Amino acid sequence: MSASLSVEIGSLRLANPILVASGTFGYAREMAGMVDVGRLGGIVPKTITQAPRAGNAPWRTVETTAGLLNSIGLDNDGIDAFIEHHLPYLGQLASPAIVSIAGRTSEEFTQMAARLSQYDEVGAIELNISCPNVSGGVDFGICPETCRDLIASVRAQCTKPLLAKLTPNVARIADVAAAAEEGGADGISAINTLLGMAVDWRRQKPLLGNVMGGLSGPAIKPVALRCVYQIAQRVKIPVIGIGGIGTIDDVMEFLVAGATAVQIGTANFNDPTVSMRLLDQMPAALAELGAASIQEIIGSLQPKSQPAPNVLGSPVA
């Protein structure tokens, strides 16, 4: 008998732990020709904002060693267009839609979440408080108190399961995660991109139109794994691991380190059908550990020894 793959994030039940990350899968319809999107554990469509945004000037991405720098700038048509055009499609899929939102203020986040709460098509809401390419939203992911207050404000107006997507560009990510939990988050998505840049030294110019951007892809996987481990040690709510996941080994590493589910991001760009392959490979990987359910392996990491506390925070609360 194959192992059970289902997991829960708050009241949201996912058929399996393979999700796709915001900004890397469009609004799902774009991928429907290449991917059986209904098989996914969940779909996080591209982040929406209150008003439409044109996004940043090109170049918007630059490839780096085993990684991708982006400064797209939340190019989207706004929440009205999303609700009108994309939500009906997402709602008819077998996979729950975890709608990613970004606001400039606490009020904007709260209003958007309250509005989305009214729709059955919305499975959960992910608060993007970690996009490095726009001013505003990222501030909520840096200071624990501000983060807690934002989540509490949204929580009061939102009946859907709430995820906080965190930035790694902080000294102690577990502190921010703990604050999100205190504010009422049902789960933590970690991590968003690492702030970086690329330079053309011959022209003496930055390569990205927005000068700096967020680094993603295989290059950041060890950082993401460390963040997920630290957060999972600290909070009781589920953690969704994100960051450079592209192989079944990556998936299993995140689960063992404490993630309840994972989101596939940049790998969708260079391997559009990757999520389907990972789903196919999952049962054999669980069987290799003799696990009857995925629950048995989540957070099953056994540290060799207790690492010493350091500037990025004690690994254990």
Place this chain on the structure above:
Amino acid sequence: MNENCNPLHAPYYADHAVQLTVEVVENVQLARDTYRIRFACPSLAASITPGQFVMLRLADMQDPLLGRPLAMYDVYRDADGAAVGIDVVYLVHGKLTSKLARCAPGQRLEVWGPLGNGFPGQQVDHLIMVAGGIGQTPFVALGKEYLGRQAYGDPPRQGASAGKVTMCYGARSAEYLAGVEDFRACGIDVKISTDDGSAGHHGLVTDLLNAALDASTAGVQIACCGPERMMESVATIAAQRNVPCWVSLETPMACGIGICFTCVAKVRQDDGSWDYKRTCVEGPIFAAEKIDWE
């Protein structure tokens, strides 16, 4: 915003694309730093049309990480004329193309496509194709199609025809001219210019275009691909002479399938404003007058 009914803004999507692991059949040098690579992919080859592209990367590699968009050069066929695979022509320019140039037959590539809208198929008296450097890659297939030598697409698309096809091909120097014999073999009238005068006209490809337009009668249409400044000049000439012109944009891409929003270009809207359009799915072929060249 939302000027067409499709909320995804693009009538063309990756909804007919397939992702395949293919093996290199051959990889031959055509000119300095310029190669033609061939791989088998029957279903993709049967459906791709001129001006469409594929994303291509080296299988199982994380550096280089992303695929590169490469236009279909031509479809290769078996003795019965059935599509077997495609050829793409590339200029060695960066990390991936440097590695690609060293690929031997049998090496595995990851490919997805066909992608993008491709050139429209229309009836014209005279099609003038203007290519700068490696921008020549979509024009063998386009010329063959318009001259009625080969049909592309599944079902084979109808409607593209021209009494005459001229290719204005500009390169840095003679050693960079690639595939000239392929163009001539399918009946295309090839005019050449080089920056250094080592072959053909010593000057700009737009000089060739102006001469071709001077010699042409009514029913002429331009298809253009090359460096942005060259395409801007061609667009200006087309506008001055009131000749319809299609340009194939080459903005950097990460995914090729419309999900990453990297490859945007400023495209004019009907109301006079501009919006960022993704060249991978909303292009790469645009009417030249729609482009805001900046």
